Amino acid sequence: MQNGAIQEFSMVSPISTKTLKTHAEPAIESPQKHTVLLVDDSRVQRRIVRALLARWGYEVIEAATGAEALDICATHPVDIIISDWMMPGMNGLEFCSRFRKLDREGYGYFILLTSKSETEEMVHGLEVGADDFLTKPVNAAELKARLTSGERVLKMESQLNEKNQIITDALTELQGLYDAIDRDLLQARKIQESLVPRNTLSVGRNTVSLFIKPCGHVGGDLVGAFDPNYNRLAFYNIDVSGHGITSALMTARLAGYLSGEFLDHNLAVEKRFEDFYALHKPAHVAESLNQRLLGDNGVGEYFTMAYAIVDLTTGHLSVTQAGHTHPVIQRADGRVEFVGDGGMPVGLLPDVEFENFEVQLQPGDRILFYSDGFTESVCTDGEMLEQEGLEKMLNRAAKLRGHEMLDDLFWMLTEQRGAEPLEDDVSAVLFEYEGV
Template identity: 45%
Template sequence: MTRHETTPFLGAGTDAGARPRILIVDDSPAQRMLMAAQLRRFGFDVLEADCAERALEVCRSQEIRLILSDWVMPGMCGPELCHRVKSDPDLSYAYFILLTSKSERADIAHGLDRGADDFLTKPVNGDELRARLKAGMRVIAMQHELSEKNRLIGQTLSELQGLYGKIEEDLLEAQKLQEALVRERFRDFGTGQVSLLLRSSGHVGGDLVGFFRASASQVGLYSIDVSGHGISSALMTARLAGHLNTASPRQNIALSHTAGDFYRVLPPDEVVRRFNELMSTVISTDLYFTIAYAIVDLDSGMVDFCQAGHPHPVVQRVDGAVELHGQGGLPVGLIEEADYAPVRLKLCPGDRLLLASDGITECPGRSGGQLEDAGFQDMLAARKALAGPALLDGLVTDLESFSGVSEFPDDVSVAMFEFRGAEPGR
């Protein structure tokens, strides 16, 4: 017999230099002896068990990848042994061949149902045995390759989960930093009060609301919505917030330095034009933003504002009537030297002004369609008795009821000024 004939399985799906191991299970010593001799000539490392129970002990103590088992044995039969081996999570995959004199289809179906991979009819033909074992070794090799790929996939997924966890931590920190951009959510100025609402659709978002004391008698109020979502939009809001910060008046784009420590409050339309020039000449990005920016006179209630692509500013009068103001305008950063029109209106005591993002009016409802301006006006009318943060909280509750979700698909933000007017006699 040639070397190829005696050792055709060496190295097939096993470690280099290792002899493939096979377990023979048969209660007949003579049958085991004849089968073992033939398998050793094929180049296998042969282990023997005289019953299914002993075979299970061998499988638990050594790694067995091929099993030849008789069907009928005292105690546990071959199909039941196959089921026990295949269903044990602590055992490695084993290719299981049943040796049987049974040829009925019902018997074969029962063996397959218990997990058998192949069958050999007694008496076993040597050439057929060799061919079936070759097929089994190919299956084992493929299973080994699949297991290795699954291991690599699992390792990669574990690494990705670690990276995602780190990204999640970074996003949570970024969320805290973005929330810090809105340092105050409420302030009472005596003759009026400002309330702010900001809820990002993710960890960070592209909406920004805020206010600043423009002068002794004026308050600046703004609502900004940067295009897109996520980190890039959030970074842009951080930069824009720096240009509307009175802590550094020289950096505040809404103020013009005159002399010493004195600054002049610029008209809202000029402020928006400055932003547009900044986006066109200094900030190199494909992002753009919409803005509604207003200067409110705390004594008279006069409001000068500019709308640039943002939803219309809303005025709710003391009697509950709701009005939309503004002329639309182009978003900031789309067209160089775009023109922006100023708008003026007057608030009477008890009136309020709301600058809201499109996350409210474009919020999808649970039954389809969007809230739109009419729906927003209805919400304000229904909540007219509330004021300050309580009103904004009520609007969020109504929006959750309308959409059917608590996490909105877009950022939701509102900057609101409520005019109280001077007290009688002052």
């Protein structure tokens, strides 16, 4: 027999017949019928403890060795384990350690029976996975208190598992919704990309190049160009307030107002004669868009815009700058000039008078419209790029043409941002004039 084991039923104290009579009151039913695995090489000890457990409403399974107990744990859902520390073969500590490594659905509350009282031994027991200790010989009231404590732990663990399952189910549902939204956004991006059906428009020797890079799935920037009649060309760069789906819906609407594919619906042109379309002045286009937006209930978005029409025979441009960034001209000799006076955004206030300003280009000159995603981009030094930074980038790209130049400007922008993702949509329109 091991240290502390009970040799004869009649010799046990304090959990003897006297102890059992002391606790002979009606059985206390456990609120939830837990299963207790009782592990002890002493049959007498198991008989005594089992009698108490059964009276308290527990289902009891017995094992005489740690190996037998492990086999039971592998096939039965055990809630509480009461195991002797000192057993032949596998002792209680080793059994506890191996029990903790089992693949179980729920937690098992582990109580070690021991005659040891040294702190170091107790710490070692906690380290291998024991939850509580009982000294031998067992006192019924103390055992009941330990079981009550274990039931509280099991109840909290059960409640936590239920809540975790609720959270898991909610996360699974949210993931499904997110995946559906993600698919919709990818489709929305394709639709938005179709709003700019071509990224280059060439009329004679003159070229308009269009560039747009949203910071998310969809963006609030819009670029476009159309040539409704001979030697006349219109192009624009729009930046809608905000980001995301709402702004993207606004760009889709604006693309319909300024469609180059369906000129009959384009409010920037007026049909004259059978197949001739005249271009309205840029300021008139801004005023028309302003009236459209303010006339719609529930629309709180506004946008900035740079819009120009150009006479390809003379290189003369008429431009309106509705709250947009200042257009920049790069002359044939490389000189850079920022032009424009600012102006009010479109869709913000009623009865706004928009202004036109004039620009004269010579063959070899070019003008760039760009969104504030360029100039307000924060570089690795913590400062915004601003006009000075854009001017340096234009000087570096002076020998490049068309889309190659716009791609290079964007590459330089991302280089100066380091690893930081875009915070705003980036868009640009480049018109290169070579004359007729």
